[in-house]
Amino acid sequence: MEVSTSSPQVAGSVDWPSDWLRATLGFLCLRALSAGPSYGYAIISELERHGFGTIKGGTLYPLLTRYETAGLVTTEWRAGDGGPGRKYFALTETGRTELIRLSADWLRFSDATTRYLDQPTMEGSS
Amino acid sequence: MIQQTSDKKWFDQLVMELRLRQVHGSAIGDTIASAKELLRDTGQxxxxxxxxxxxxxxxxxxxxxxxxxxxxxxxxxxxxxxLAFLLFNQAVVPWTRSELLLVSPVQLAFLATPVVLIAFLPLYLDAIIRRIWLCVGLSGIGALSGVLSAVTAPEDRAEAWLAVDPLPWLIGSTLVMVALSIRNTTQSALTPGDDDITDPSSATAESTGTGMNVIVQITNWLFPILALAMLGLALVLR
Structure with a gap:
C-alpha cells in the first residue's frame, strides 16, 4: 500500500479524546493493513486521511511491535529505490481474524452507544 | 544542522536505553532503521x-x-x-626486591573497595550510565582506594598482619588473568559480531571492522598487558 494523494476523507474533527484513540487505534491499524502490506508513514497517512488525526511514531511502532509479537502482523524489509529500504507490515491470518472479530465487536458497541444516546431524555419527569 | 545533532543525541540515548534492557543488537538495528525511515518521510x-x-x-x-x-x-x-590484577600489583614489588609480601587489614580494605564496587555494579549500573557525575565519582573512589592501599602498605614486618612469600600469589594471579583473557578471546572468536547493531535497511553492521576487533582484543588482554607494564616498572625501579 502506498501513500494516497487523493482528496482526504476527513470524518470530522481530528481532536478526538486520547482515550478513544487509545481504545480503537489497534484495530484501526489492523484495518489500515487489510488492503495489503504497508509501512509506517503510509499507515499514519491513511489514518490521518480518514480523520483520526496524526498518529505519532512513538504510538504506532510500539503497537505494531506488540502485534508482531502476538503474531497478528509480520514484518519485512524491502529495498528502496536507490535509498534505504522500508519496513513493511503485513496482516497474518490471525491478524485478519482478529480484525474481523474486533470490527464486529466495535460495531455492536457503537450501535448500542448510539441507540442509548438517541433515546429521549427523561429530564423534568418525576 | 541543529535537528541532525538533536536527532543523533536522541538515537544515541535510544541505543543506550535498549542496551540497558539487554535487547539484542539485531532488534536495536531494526528499531533504529524503522525510526529513521519515518523521520525521513515526515521530516520531523x-x-x-x-x-x-x-x-x-x-x-x-x-x-x-x-x-x-x-x-x-x-x-x-x-x-x-x-582481583587478580590487584593481587599481582601487591606481589610484584616485594618479589622483584626478594622481600616478603606484607599485608595490613586497612590495606586489604582499600584493595577490596574497587572489587566490591564492581561486584555490586548490577545494583546501580543504570544510575551511573545516566549520571556522568556518579560514574566519575565512583571511578574516583576506586582510584583513590588504590592509592590509599599503597600508602597504608606496612613498611616492616611488625606492622604487618600477614607476611607471605609473594611468588605463589604472583604466579596464581598471572594464571587467572591469562586464563580469563584466553576465555574472552575464545568467546569473541566463536561469536564474532553476534550482538552487533545491524541495519536491516542496508544489511550492514555498524560496529564491525579492524579497529573494533583491535579494541576488543586489547580489552580481552587488558589486565595481562597492564600487569606486564607493572612488572617492567617494578624491575626498573627496584
Missing amino acids: PAEKMFGPARDYAEALELPSAPKHDWIRQALWPSTLGL
Whole structure:
C-alpha cells in the first residue's frame, strides 16, 4: 500500500479524546493493513486521511511491535529505490481474524452507544 | 544542522536505553532503521515523533536477554580479573626486591573497595550510565582506594598482619588473568559480531571492522598487558 494523494476523507474533527484513540487505534491499524502490506508513514497517512488525526511514531511502532509479537502482523524489509529500504507490515491470518472479530465487536458497541444516546431524555419527569 | 545533532543525541540515548534492557543488537538495528525511515518521510525531529528515548524504548517492549546473563558472562570474569590484577600489583614489588609480601587489614580494605564496587555494579549500573557525575565519582573512589592501599602498605614486618612469600600469589594471579583473557578471546572468536547493531535497511553492521576487533582484543588482554607494564616498572625501579 502506498501513500494516497487523493482528496482526504476527513470524518470530522481530528481532536478526538486520547482515550478513544487509545481504545480503537489497534484495530484501526489492523484495518489500515487489510488492503495489503504497508509501512509506517503510509499507515499514519491513511489514518490521518480518514480523520483520526496524526498518529505519532512513538504510538504506532510500539503497537505494531506488540502485534508482531502476538503474531497478528509480520514484518519485512524491502529495498528502496536507490535509498534505504522500508519496513513493511503485513496482516497474518490471525491478524485478519482478529480484525474481523474486533470490527464486529466495535460495531455492536457503537450501535448500542448510539441507540442509548438517541433515546429521549427523561429530564423534568418525576 | 541543529535537528541532525538533536536527532543523533536522541538515537544515541535510544541505543543506550535498549542496551540497558539487554535487547539484542539485531532488534536495536531494526528499531533504529524503522525510526529513521519515518523521520525521513515526515521530516520531523525524533523527540517530537517518538517522545523521549527512554519512554520509547520502554514502550516498545522488545524481547531481551535474561537480566542475569551479562552478570554471569561479563561481570564475574571482570571482577575476578580485577582481583587478580590487584593481587599481582601487591606481589610484584616485594618479589622483584626478594622481600616478603606484607599485608595490613586497612590495606586489604582499600584493595577490596574497587572489587566490591564492581561486584555490586548490577545494583546501580543504570544510575551511573545516566549520571556522568556518579560514574566519575565512583571511578574516583576506586582510584583513590588504590592509592590509599599503597600508602597504608606496612613498611616492616611488625606492622604487618600477614607476611607471605609473594611468588605463589604472583604466579596464581598471572594464571587467572591469562586464563580469563584466553576465555574472552575464545568467546569473541566463536561469536564474532553476534550482538552487533545491524541495519536491516542496508544489511550492514555498524560496529564491525579492524579497529573494533583491535579494541576488543586489547580489552580481552587488558589486565595481562597492564600487569606486564607493572612488572617492567617494578624491575626498573627496584
